[in-house]
Amino acid sequence: MLPVAGGECFCVWRAPESTAQRGAVLHLPAFGDEMNKSRAMTASASRRFAMQGFGVLTLDLLGTGDSTGDFGDGSIGRWTDDIGCALDWLDTRTEGPLWLWCLRFGALLASPVLNRTHAKASLLLWQPVLAGAQYLTHLLRMKIAGAAPGDRQGLAPLRQRIRDGHSIEIGGYGISSRLACELEKAGLDVAREDVGRIRWLEVSASAAPTMSPAARARIAEFDAAGIDVTGSVLQGPGFWQSAEIESCPGLIDASVTALTSESILGIPRDSAVL
């Protein structure tokens, strides 16, 4: 348990299992049900990364899993602070390049975390959510679909309730008005000076998978901004949303390749403070 402001954050630390330390990996998790469905995958990936010589830290955000606090008090600001404490902890125990390994919603935490730390980190993205507003719409739709047919409201009245300062409950998670408003503005926006490399991995069930048009467009933007970015797509199940728990070993293999092929040329963490 890592002490954080007003509580304790449950973390799992996997020390590098090889004498040559290759760097540190901090996992920024998916949201709600997607996080629960991804637990098996993130645990196996963590073990693999540790076997390759990375120190890997995964954590439960405030109000989720075994961390203290009420989910209704969770916000991007609060979670960013907690992740900052985790990064400070990592900083004293690891050396080499730092990777933020973001799954789905976790990608929306990347830019506030990079802004807070002043450390240069690279991003390993797994099927990242690109726009918080779109993700909020997804959550609201889930709420509408989960309601009894007679009680179904439209998206607009739900949005109004949030803007009026009410929290709403979706699939057992109480989403505060503050979190919803933060989501409306959140995006995967990173500046070249804050980020090392971006390795973007997507998963698709298609027999001939292609990168999503939305990802291709964003990757082109990052590239135009001078960021070292590559994207690839693998065939596999959408384990974060599937009805049954699934895994996608190919995604872990591709991640190991992405992490290890870069570590030799890794960017020192303090190079952003020049």
Next chain:
Amino acid sequence: MEIDREVLAVLDDVLSLKGRASAFGHATPLMNSLPELDSMAVAAVLTSLEERFGFTIADDEVDAAAFATVGSLVAFVEGKLETAR
């Protein structure tokens, strides 16, 4: 054809069809024929389409008719991409 493939991939992913969608054609009925396609799944399909294509689907833009067949869903996506252009 690319849109067909994208739509089938989304259906396969979201509904956990394990490759069954690859046998679907435009005439394949969806709503009321595919037991996996409940209201939760419809919501998840809409989200996946938004994420993949980067457009936004408003409440009043989509109704059950769009989910009648694979072909109607593909036509809906094509219409969205057309207006986004």
